[in-house]
Each structure stands twice: as C-alpha cells, then as structure tokens.
Amino acid sequence: MPLPPMTRRAALRLSAAAVLRAAGGLGAAGGLAAAGGLAACTPSPAPGPTRSSGPAPSSSGGSSGSAASGGTAAGSTASGGTASGGTGAGGAAPSSAPRVTGTIAEGLRTPWSIAFAPDGMAFVSERDTGRILRLAGDGGAPREAGKVTARKGTREGGLLGLEVSPTFAKDGLLYAYYTAAGANRVVTLTWDGTSLGGERIIVDGIPAAVVHNGGRLRFGPDGLLYIGTGDANTRTLSPDLGSLGGKILRVTPDGSPAPGNPHGTRVYTWGHRNVQGLAWDSRGRLWASEFGPERNDELNLIVAGGDYGWPAVTGGARSGSSVPAAFVWPSTANASPSGLVVVGDVAYVACLRGQRLWRFPLPGPGYVPDGSGSLPGATEHFRNEYGRLRDAVAVPGRNELWLATNADAGSRILRVEL
Numbered sequence: 001m002p003l004p005p006m007t008r009r010a011a012l013r014l015s016a017a018a019v020l021r022a023a024g025g026l027g028a029a030g031g032l033a034a035a036g037g038l039a040a041c042t043p044s045p046a047p048g049p050t051r052s053s054g055p056a057p058s059s060s061g062g063s064s065g066s067a068a069s070g071g072t073a074a075g076s077t078a079s080g081g082t083a084s085g086g087t088g089a090g091g092a093a094p095s096s097a098p099r100v101t102g103t104i105a106e107g108l109r110t111p112w113s114i115a116f117a118p119d120g121m122a123f124v125s126e127r128d129t130g131r132i133l134r135l136a137g138d139g140g141a142p143r144e145a146g147k148v149t150a151r152k153g154t155r156e157g158g159l160l161g162l163e164v165s166p167t168f169a170k171d172g173l174l175y176a177y178y179t180a181a182g183a184n185r186v187v188t189l190t191w192d193g194t195s196l197g198g199e200r201i202i203v204d205g206i207p208a209a210v211v212h213n214g215g216r217l218r219f220g221p222d223g224l225l226y227i228g229t230g231d232a233n234t235r236t237l238s239p240d241l242g243s244l245g246g247k248i249l250r251v252t253p254d255g256s257p258a259p260g261n262p263h264g265t266r267v268y269t270w271g272h273r274n275v276q277g278l279a280w281d282s283r284g285r286l287w288a289s290e291f292g293p294e295r296n297d298e299l300n301l302i303v304a305g306g307d308y309g310w311p312a313v314t315g316g317a318r319s320g321s322s323v324p325a326a327f328v329w330p331s332t333a334n335a336s337p338s339g340l341v342v343v344g345d346v347a348y349v350a351c352l353r354g355q356r357l358w359r360f361p362l363p364g365p366g367y368v369p370d371g372s373g374s375l376p377g378a379t380e381h382f383r384n385e386y387g388r389l390r391d392a393v394a395v396p397g398r399n400e401l402w403l404a405t406n407a408d409a410g411s412r413i414l415r416v417e418l
C-alpha cells in the first residue's frame with residue numbers, strides 16, 4: 001500500500017514554542033494538560049533540541065554491541081547510554097542515532113497505538129478513555145474521531161492497538177483491540193471522512209485481566225492481520241492451543257482463521273507471555289517484543305507454529321523445541337518493551353519501565369536465534385528523557401518515527417528523525 005509522504009509544510013513551520021516545549025520534557029507537557037485538553041505542536045526541524053548529552057561518536061563496524069551485550073546472565077545490564085549505533089548487518093540501514101526534533105501533540109491521555117491512513121492522517125488510541133483521536137499529518141490539534149466502550153478499572157486493559165486496513169482508501173476500515181466486559185476483542189470501525197462508526201466485532205474471547213492483555217494489531221505483508229495477546233495473568237493459557245491468550249494470532253481481514261495457520265485455528269504462535277510489539281523486516285521476517293516476568297524481556301524472531309517457551313522457560317533458554325529469544329534484556333528495568341517498528345532493517349523498540357528506545361540492526365539472511373540472547377550493534381537512546389514509551393511507528397514516506405509517551409494526561413507524540 002503506497003502511502004504519500006506527509007506534507008513538508010509542517011516541517012517548515014518552525015515554532016519556537018514547540019521547540020521549547022519539546023526541550024522542556026514532561027513537565028511542560030503536564031502543565032499544558034493540566035490547563036485543559038489536547039494540544040498540537042508544530043513539528044520542528046530544529047536539530048535535536050531534546051537530544052541529551054549529544055550523540056556519542058558512532059562506533060564503526062557495529063562494535064557497539066558491547067554496549068548492550070544482552071546475554072542471559074543476571075545482572076548483565078545494558079549500558080549503552082545514548083551511543084550512536086553501528087550499522088551492523090543492517091545494510092542500507094540509517095546509520096545515525098535517532099533524535100527527537102519536535103512534539104506532534106501533547107496533553108493526550110495514555111496513547112497506546114498510532115496508525116497512519118493513506119492520506120497522512122494518523123489515528124491514535126487513548127487506552128483509558130476509549131477515544132480514538134485523529135491527527136492531521138501537517139499538525140493541528142487532535143480531534144476525536146470515535147470511541148469504543150472499553151472496560152474501566154483495569155491497569156493494562158482498555159483501548160489498545162489500532163491498525164488501518166490495507167485497503168483503507170476503499171473500505172475506510174480501522175481495526176481496534178480493546179478490553180470489553182469479559183474479554184479482549186478486535187473490532188472494525190468505518191471511517192466516513194468525518195468520524196468512525198459501525199463497530200463490528202471480528203475476534204472476541206481473547207482472555208483479559210487487570211494485566212497482560214497484549215493488544216498489538218498489525219497487517220503483515222501477506223495482507224493478514226496479526227494480533228499480539230497476553231496470558232491474562234494465567235500462565236497456563238499460553239501453551240493451551242485452545243485459548244487465544246498468550247499467542248500471536250493470524251486472521252483474515254474479517255477475523256477468520258488465516259488459511260495455512262499451523263493448527264487450523266487463529267493461533268499462529270504460542271508460549272507467549274505478553275506481546276505488545278509486531279513488525280516485519282525487508283526479508284518478510286516477523287519480529288515481536290514481549291514482556292518477561294521481572295526478568296528476561298524478549299525480542300523474538302517469529303516462525304509459524306513456534307513455541308516461545310512461556311511459562312516453562314524465558315529468555316535464551318529452551319524447553320523441548322521452543323524458540324529462544326533473539327535478544328534478551330535480563331533486567332526489565334532496562335526495557336519492558338511495547339511498540340516495535342522496523343525501518344531500513346533496523347528495529348526500534350519503545351520501552352515503558354526502561355523509558356528508552358532500543359535500536360537493533362537486524363541480522364542477515366539465515367539468522368537463527370542461538371540462545372545467547374544477544375544481537376550485535378544494539379544501542380539504547382533517550383534513557384529517562386521522555387518518560388515511558390509505548391509505541392513507535394514509521395511515518396510513511398519519511399525517515400522518521402512518531403513516538404508515543406505515556407505520562408497519564410501529560411502524554412505526548414514526539415517526532416523522531418532517524
């Protein structure tokens with residue numbers, strides 16, 4: 001689905017105020033939110049006003065792998081700081097460190113997911129309000145486009161993932177994942193050019209709980225919808241092939257089991273704890289981020305039918321034929337990975353508790369996770385600068401990400417140049 005680039009007009013309208021707000025960190029955003037409501041900020045082309053401590057000299061040849069050697073040894077914490085990553089095996093991957101260059105919007109309430117429509121408009125979900133906002137690609141205040149009735153009072157449930165139909169220009173369909181009264185579900189809503197309506201449930205009965213609700217939705221290059229779910233705090237669900245919990249599901253656009261799924265059901269892979277990030281590289285490989293149990297957060301290379309180990313094992317360990325994680329964060333304090341995006345065969349992972357963005361040049365063809373839990377060239381950025389990071393998405397047609405921060409009513413969407 002070719003997407004037109006966002007207008008350059010936004011980039012040319014430099015707003016000193018926006019730069020100052022961006023440079024002011026969360027305090028500024030929180031103050032504005034307290035004053036009431038949402039605000040848009042003109043994306044700023046200023047050179048990295050929020051970059052902390054400047055980029056470290058780029059380490060050539062991917063030797064920065066030592067900055068974040070991963071591994072499965074307890075206490076082997078990453079210490080990459082804001083070092084610029086080597087390009088590693090990424091080939092044509094961007095070689096520069098990501099840098100925040102502006103604030104797209106602020107005063108949002110726990111934005112969970114961002115999804116771009118073909119015309120450059122973006123939809124943003126707010127977890128706790130159930131609102132779906134739309135953001136014009138060239139700035140302007142966010143407007144409410146629609147709303148779902150999500151269950152209140154869960155810590156990690158609510159309105160979670162969004163995804164735009166691959167044929168959005170024709171059907172106007174927006175997919176949404178939310179926690180309903182008894183379970184998580186996936187619905188479609190129809191965009192009529194003004195608002196979203198006509199909600200239709202396409203997958204229901206995904207186990208829900210106060211925590212571990214998964215929630216990521218992404219269409220793959222095969223035109224099928226992939227759904228990351230969680231174990232709903234009941235670890236026996238993950239290896240249970242009859243449950244939709246603790247899985248990556250693969251369905252057709254109408255929610256039916258995808259043809260060719262390994263068990264003839266919606267289940268694509270199993271043995272997951274809580275999957276909140278899904279992305280494909282240029283070779284068509286699917287990567288997924290997953291929260292570990294107070295240790296061993298994971299970046300996984302996903303293969304159809306795979307068992308990803310939970311609850312028998314985590315991280316680089318194997319149980320039977322389970323697939324070890326490609327990269328392991330021994331301490332969740334450094335990660336707690338949610339949104340995942342791949343640009344130029346470099347993966348970026350937005351982290352909650354770790355309050356940073358991880359960057360991984362992805363390995364070349366033939367790569368198979370070897371249980372070491374490490375990938376060469378991994379680096380971390382923005383540590384503790386913007387608070388909890390929930391989602392990272394690529395801006396169509398640009399070498400740029402939008403990054404959703406989670407700071408209750410002071411949450412922001414940041415513009416990140418790569």
Ligand SMILES: [Ca+2]
Binds near residue numbers: 298308310313315325
């Ligand atoms: Ca695992």
